[in-house]
Amino acid sequence: MSQQLSPEQLTALAKEFGTPLYVYHAEKIKEQYAKLAKAFSGSNVVFFYACKALTNVSVLKYIRSLGANVDCSSINEAKLALHAGFLPQQVLYTSNGIGFDEIEEAVKLGVNINIDSLSNLEKFGKKYGHNYPVGIRLRPNIMAGGNLKISTGHDKSKFGIPVDQLDKIIETVNRYSILITDLHIHTGSDIKDADVFVKGIEVLFDLIPHFKELRSVDLGGGFKVPYKKDDEEIDIDLLGKKVKEAFDSHPQARNLQIWFEPGKFLVSECGYFITQVNVMKETSATTFVSVNSGFNHLIRPMFYDSYHRIENISNPQGESKRYSVVGNICETDTFAWDRKLHEVREGDHLVFYNAGAYGFEMSSNFNSRLKPAEVMMKDGKPHLIRRRDNWDDLLKNQVEVIS
Ligand SMILES: *Cc1c(COP(=O)(O)O)cnc(C)c1O
DSSP: OOOOHHHHHHHHEEEHHOOSEEEHHHHHHHHHHHHHHHHHHSSEEEEEEGGGGGGOOOHHHHHHHHOEEEESSHHHHHEEEEEEHOOOOGEEEEESSHHHHHHHHHHHHTEEEOOHHHHHHHHHHHHHTSSSOOEEEEEOOOOOSOOOOOOEEESTTTTSSEGGHHHHHHHHHHHTOOOOOEEEEBBBBBOOHHHHHHHHHHHHHHHGOTTTTTEEOOOOOOOOOOSTTTOOOOOOHHHHHHHHHHHTTTTTTTEEEEEEOOOHHHHTTTTEOOOOOOOOOOOOOOOEEEOOOOOOOOHHHHHHHOOOEEEETTTTTTTTEEEEEEEESOOOOOOEEEEEEEEETTTOOEESOOOTTTTTGOOGGGGOOOOOEEEEEETEEEEEEEEOOOOOHHHOOOOOOOO
């Protein structure tokens, strides 16, 4: 049975902690991690949780306790990971577009690093030569992912060093005798086709002979999870089988560690975002349901046109009707247009599902509204893991110069 929190549990949490509220169900993260571990049990695989999806320190600590490593997209994420108890060798910093000073800082922290530009590779070689192992983030020129905004491996993407610049990479590596131990690709998010990874593996396999000191090949993240009711999850067992076949049949790849960086796969479905209905508004076009939140708290629908399942947990037996669920931000702020919900009344609690990944993490104080609280449900008990913003938080960095 898949781990899930019930409407009754969510209602109780809304009452205890107030809304809007993010809730993360620890056992669901564990279930997802176990799926990965099982699917790849035949291969030499290490999972680095892509923590930009959700960096709450209690979540990081929990994921560490499951046995995962962690992948970071900024130096502060790397520091948060160390703060959460990961060892430097368990932390991977996959950089993009950053200044060399951050790479120097990452070296001081002793974490693994993937470099994503020739410019930084050159600087790295000059400073560290063969003294610090490093990976290269490549752009495989593969189109993959749910939509263009979340595709990162195609031939117009800013991410990684394009594989067609291999000559320049090799020239730089040789000039400074850089210790290249990892080759990395990450082609996008919401990938449901295992063959996308196989294609990436083929691109990487062609490169392996050029790097004699490789220890790992990093295939990134992007495993699709279901958002809609009949959505498919990536067939992780099939992927595990295909990856094993590919690596086993390649004499030089056989001894390499395989790295993955799952973000959404681990934390999307563990998350619930609970809101409360402020206002109902009948119009000729639609019936608006305005909740006490907006894209300041959950930006994915407005930013990516992404779909989040919504349920009225206060009236599960109510008649199904069509509504448009909107936020309270002074911008067009639509969570869902023309969506069937059980009859909605002012004061009802609406839950957004799949809110664990890129939910709280992308929230802001736009409209001078406060960021929500976060709660972790673990062993059937709720734990507040971030208190709600308060008035002082809005003012704390402001410097008042006009009297
Ligand atoms: C965002 C990101 C991931 C995780 O992507 P998901 O779709 O959340 O699995 C993995 N690796 C890198 C380098 C990323 O930037």
